[in-house]
Amino acid sequence: xxxxxxxxxxxxxxxxxxxxxxxxxxxxxxxxxxxxxxxxxxxxxxxxxxxxxxxxxxxxxxxxxxxxxxxxxxxxxxxxxxxxxxxxxxxxxxxxxxxxxxxxxxxxxxxxxxxxxxxxxxxxxxxxxxxxxxxxxxxxxxxxxxxxxxxxxxxxxxxxxxxxxxxxxxxxxxxxxxxxxxxxxxxxxxxxxxxxxxxxxxxxxxxxxxxxxxxxxxxxxxxxxxxxxxxxxxxxxxxxxxxxxxxxxxxxxxxxxxxxxxxxxxxxxxxxxxxxxxxxxxxxxxxxxxxxxxxxxxxxxxxxxxxxxxxxxxxxxxxxxxxxxxxxxxxxxxxxxxxxxxxxxxxxxxxxxxxxxxxxxxxxxxxxxxxxxxxxxxxxxxxxxxxxxxxxxxxxxxxxxxxxxxxxxxxxxxxxxxxxxxxxxxxxxxxxxxxxxxxxxxxxxxxxxxxxxxxxxxxxxxxxxxxxxxxxxxxxxxxxxxxxxxxxxxxxxxxxxxxxxxxxxxxxxxxxxxxxxxxxxxxxxxxxxxxxxxxxxxxxxxxxxxxxxxxxxxxxxxxxxxxxxxxxxxxxxxxxxxxxxxxxxxxxxxxxxxxxxxxxxxxxxxxxxxxxxxxxxxxxxxxxxxxxxxxxxxxxxxxxxxxxxxx
Ligand code: PRX
Numbered sequence: 001x002x003x004x005x006x007x008x009x010x011x012x013x014x015x016x017x018x019x020x021x022x023x024x025x026x027x028x029x030x031x032x033x034x035x036x037x038x039x040x041x042x043x044x045x046x047x048x049x050x051x052x053x054x055x056x057x058x059x060x061x062x063x064x065x066x067x068x069x070x071x072x073x074x075x076x077x078x079x080x081x082x083x084x085x086x087x088x089x090x091x092x093x094x095x096x097x098x099x100x101x102x103x104x105x106x107x108x109x110x111x112x113x114x115x116x117x118x119x120x121x122x123x124x125x126x127x128x129x130x131x132x133x134x135x136x137x138x139x140x141x142x143x144x145x146x147x148x149x150x151x152x153x154x155x156x157x158x159x160x161x162x163x164x165x166x167x168x169x170x171x172x173x174x175x176x177x178x179x180x181x182x183x184x185x186x187x188x189x190x191x192x193x194x195x196x197x198x199x200x201x202x203x204x205x206x207x208x209x210x211x212x213x214x215x216x217x218x219x220x221x222x223x224x225x226x227x228x229x230x231x232x233x234x235x236x237x238x239x240x241x242x243x244x245x246x247x248x249x250x251x252x253x254x255x256x257x258x259x260x261x262x263x264x265x266x267x268x269x270x271x272x273x274x275x276x277x278x279x280x281x282x283x284x285x286x287x288x289x290x291x292x293x294x295x296x297x298x299x300x301x302x303x304x305x306x307x308x309x310x311x312x313x314x315x316x317x318x319x320x321x322x323x324x325x326x327x328x329x330x331x332x333x334x335x336x337x338x339x340x341x342x343x344x345x346x347x348x349x350x351x352x353x354x355x356x357x358x359x360x361x362x363x364x365x366x367x368x369x370x371x372x373x374x375x376x377x378x379x380x381x382x383x384x385x386x387x388x389x390x391x392x393x394x395x396x397x398x399x400x401x402x403x404x405x406x407x408x409x410x411x412x413x414x415x416x417x418x419x420x421x422x423x424x425x426x427x428x429x430x431x432x433x434x435x436x437x438x439x440x441x442x443x444x445x446x447x448x449x450x451x452x453x454x455x456x457x458x459x460x461x462x463x464x465x466x467x468x469x470x471x472x473x474x475x476x477x478x479x480x481x482x483x484x485x486x487x488x489x490x491x492x493x494x495x496x497x498x499x500x501x502x503x504x505x506x507x508x509x510x511x512x513x514x515x516x517x518x519x520x521x522x523x524x525x526x527x528x529x530x531x532x533x534x535x536x537x538x539x540x541x542x543x544x545x546x547x548x549x550x551x552x553x554x555x556x557x558x559x560x561x562x563x564x565x566x567x568x569x570x571x572x573x574x575x576x577x578x579x580x581x582x583x584x585x586x587x588x589x590x591x592x593x594x595x596x597x598x599x600x601x602x603x604x605x606x607x608x609x610x611x612x613x614x615x616x617x618x619x620x621x622x623x624x625x626x627x628x629x630x631x632x633x634x635x636x637x638x639x640x641x642x643x644x645x646x647x
Pocket of ligand 1: 315316390391393394395416417418420421504518520532
């Protein structure tokens with residue numbers, strides 16, 4: 001994490017009492033009682049919640065199967081369909097006319113989609129997928145803009161038991177190809193284009209590109225005509241979404257699925273190798289997406305308008321744009337476009353126009369909006385807002401205070417939610433009307449979550465710094481890495497194998513009140529604007545360019561993005577004037593624009609220990625422009641330091 005942020009977080013002492021509310025969790029006593037219920041009867045409490053909140057096709061008799069850790073199974077003899085829980089049950093109980101999705105287009109167009117309408121479209125999409133040969137257990141990749149059809153496609157997959165894998169539309173054709181091949185998808189769903197800053201981005205072009213380089217498993221491409229741009233069309237393979245849906249029935253019985261049926265695969269970066277496909281199951285994931293809407297956001301489906309600004313290409317979009325709000329029968333707002341387009345007031349304009357009550361975004365967006373100035377939010381009526389959330393990266397106290405004062409007008413609790421792609425839903429977060437908050441702290445584990453800060457031996461740290469672990473399984477935990485059991489064990493379970501703890505990869509500090517302060521990743525994973533990127537992935541992209549011999553990538557402080565990307569590169573060829581631009585474009589093509597290094601510094605050598613390991617701490621100090629604190633006595637070639645420092 002950015003050193004200034006760490007320092008401001010370490011100095012933070014302010015405490016804010018939760019606002020008064022008549023909600024079900026209205027004091028820390030309620031948090032304690034609910035948390036205690038899990039301590040006293042872990043399985044019984046989870047079982048009761050799963051019965052109360054979800055609609056089952058066949059009820060379960062066993063809550064947790066721990067016979068083969070870390071391959072935990074939840075509610076495993078039960079049967080359930082997620083799309084039935086997100087749609088049919090609401091329509092059946094008379095909520096068919098309620099708005100499920102409010103969609104705001106960047107160009108100004110708005111759609112309100114009711115539960116009845118959404119169910120009908122999901123059934124048509126499910127029948128379309130079936131007509132294209134998709135069966136239960138097949139994989140379908142989505143490469144889509146933020147439009148209602150994306151949610152429809154996800155729910156249609158869930159309805160027939162096809163495992164979806166959404167790939168963020170900002171990833172390159174190359175990254176898309178890797179993911180399609182790893183998942184072995186038989187169908188890809190995309191759009192002709194999506195809007196960003198008034199420009200239509202040609203999504204289908206990237207899919208065509210990816211498919212032309214491999215992806216032999218793909219039989220069909222289902223294309224939503226949305227951007228109005230011309231696209232190449234391969235007869236027999238490409239299918240028009242609207243035409244296909246129009247020909248299908250709006251009735252499609254929900255497939256009977258086991259609780260553990262793989263609902264989705266979502267690729268995320270780790271410290272080694274290519275991105276890994278995190279696998280989530282159906283029942284456990286759904287239960288926690290459903291419950292955390294209530295715990296962390298105090299979500300009231302009958303009256304709230306919930307807006308999560310994350311793209312559905314990330315876990316936040318899965319759990320809190322689509323599944324969490326819809327499972328509760330509430331209204332979710334989806335915005336296609338850039339939050340600062342045409343100006344930095346766009347977000348607040350949308351909040352005013354659609355009367356958003358619960359708003360959820362990333363600290364990076366908050367910092368960018370602070371920079372744009374208070375005139376933007378002050379020009380809009382934000383009085384309907386009642387809860388404000390943040391996610392994805394540590395929030396610096398200054399940004400927290402601005403969010404609290406300028407946006408929340410000191411009325412709205414700030415909910416800083418710590419979680420990961422792997423956890424499926426929130427793990428550490430305040431309950432907005434129960435937990436006193438401290439700027440920069442995600443506060444306390446949610447009821448049912450057993451999180452601790454431990455030392456290198458796995459011993460619990462009562463107060464102070466250490467590593468963040470989860471000491472008990474939880475229903476929405478990842479079930480594995482697609483196709484790679486040993487990587488799953490090595491990445492998450494090996495470090496504290498003697499204790500059976502899940503290792504999150506984050507450093508954290510526990511204060512005198514038991515509050516947890518997340519200090520950032522302790523592995524070679526960067527957090528750039530709340531997006532996770534592996535340093536090794538970027539290094540591999542750089543060395544795949546013919547001019548590059550070796551590359552070392554580290555994070556560097558960035559006031560807006562939290563962390564920037566700093567690459568040290570040795571060359572095979574001589575340096576040319578445009579090489580920095582060429583290499584940035586190359587990384588963009590290999591991974592996506594989000595992975596473009598902010599700084600590329602050429603050097604004739606990288607600092608290595610005598611055993612040949614790159615001295616990353618030294619590089620991090622240099623990238624941060626700091627005095628060198630690491631021990632350089634083992635550095636082979638000490639003269640390289642001045643070059644690395646750009647002198
Ligand atoms: O380092 C933590 C950071 O984001 C990582 C997870 O990234 P990803 O799987 O992409 O999911 C992001 C959205 C859930 C974590 O290991 N992180 C997430 N939330 C917070 C955070 N760091 C500090 N505070 C948070 N609230």
